[in-house]
Amino acid sequence: MSQFDNVSVVKKANVYFDGKVTSRTVVFEDGTKVTLGIMLPGEYEFGTGVKEIMDIQAGELSVLLPGNDEWQDITEPTKFEVPANASFKLKVRTVTDYICSYLS
Amino acid sequence: MSQFDNVSVVKKANVYFDGKVTSRTVVFEDGTKVTLGIMLPGEYEFGTGVKEIMDIQAGELSVLLPGNDEWQDITEPTKFEVPANASFKLKVRTVTDYICSYLS
Numbered sequence: 001m002s003q004f005d006n007v008s009v010v011k012k013a014n015v016y017f018d019g020k021v022t023s024r025t026v027v028f029e030d031g032t033k034v035t036l037g038i039m040l041p042g043e044y045e046f047g048t049g050v051k052e053i054m055d056i057q058a059g060e061l062s063v064l065l066p067g068n069d070e071w072q073d074i075t076e077p078t079k080f081e082v083p084a085n086a087s088f089k090l091k092v093r094t095v096t097d098y099i100c101s102y103l104s
Numbered sequence: 105m106s107q108f109d110n111v112s113v114v115k116k117a118n119v120y121f122d123g124k125v126t127s128r129t130v131v132f133e134d135g136t137k138v139t140l141g142i143m144l145p146g147e148y149e150f151g152t153g154v155k156e157i158m159d160i161q162a163g164e165l166s167v168l169l170p171g172n173d174e175w176q177d178i179t180e181p182t183k184f185e186v187p188a189n190a191s192f193k194l195k196v197r198t199v200t201d202y203i204c205s206y207l208s
Contacts, residue, residue, distance in 0.1 A: 005112045009130055012106070012161060012201060013142055019199035022142045024128050026113055038117055038126045038142070057116060095123035097116060 004028070017044060023100070032102070039096040047087045051103040055079045059096025064089040108132070121148060127204070136206070143200040151191045155207040159183045163200025168193040 010025040014035065021044060023037030039059070054063075056078050062071040066086035074080075082088050114129040118139065125148060127141030143163070158167075160182050166175040170190040178184075186192050 002116070003112045003114045003131070007111060007113055008107045008109045009111055009113055009128075009140065010107045011140065011203060013140070015142070015199055015201070019142060019144050022126070022199075024113075024140055027107070036113065036115065036117070036128055038119070038123060040123050040144075095119055095126075097119070099115060 004034075017042065020044075034102070035100045037098050037100060039090065039092045039098065041092050041094065043089070043091050045087055045089045048082050048084055049102075051084045052082045053079055053101040053103065054082065055099040055101070057097040057099060059092065059098070060094045061090055061092040061096055108138075121146065124148075138206070139204045141202050141204060143194065143196045143202065145196050145198065148194045148196065149191055150186075150194070152186050152188055153206075155188045156186045157183055157205040157207065158186065159203040159205070161201040161203060163196065163202070164198045165194055165196040165200055 004026055006029055008027040014023045014025065020040040020042050021037065023035035026034050026036060056074055058077065061074050063074060063080060064071050065080065065088050066083060071091070108130055110133055112131040118127045118129065124144040124146050125141065127139035130138050130140060160178055162181065165178050167178060167184060168175050169184065169192050170187060
């Protein structure tokens with residue numbers, strides 16, 4: 001499925017890190033949300049509220065997940081999960097296109 | 105209206121200028137499209153196919169419209185129209201959040 005159908009999209013962007021990370025909020029009929037985001041090269045730390053699934057559609061980056069000592073390299077489309085109320089770090093090497101799902 | 109309802113959203117981002125300009129494609133039930141985009145500071149030239157309406161939601165920039173000699177400063181939310189099969193230039197000074205509508 002290359003697109004989300006029957007959704008609402010918030011017009012205003014979410015902007016972080018001086019615009020190096022931006023996203024758009026998509027709301028499904030059942031009220032669940034995802035964000036479609038872009039990360040430019042850089043190093044970032046994010047905190048979660050609820051559990052998140054990060055679906056990397058394109059880009060090369062490394063991720064340090066909470067409780068891990070080792071950075072995991074991502075060089076092709078993949079997904080990873082981040083627990084609720086946690087923080088994770090990213091080193092983004094190329095323009096990264098992601099979908100973040102919020103699970104509650 | 106702060107969001108578009110009953111739309112489809114393409115999952116993959118549109119990426120231009122090494123990611124300094126990115127957008128998401130939103131498709132309405134009648135098949136018309138808009139893109140929701142972000143431009144980081146920089147200078148850009150764009151070409152149009154069909155007529156476009158650029159709705160600047162946030163950001164400070166200057167625009168040189170086709171056939172004009174003078175740059176127009178944009179410091180608050182505003183819209184401008186670009187004719188079909190034309191090119192226009194932008195000098196973006198702060199992170200700019202826009203909606204581009206395509207008229208055919």
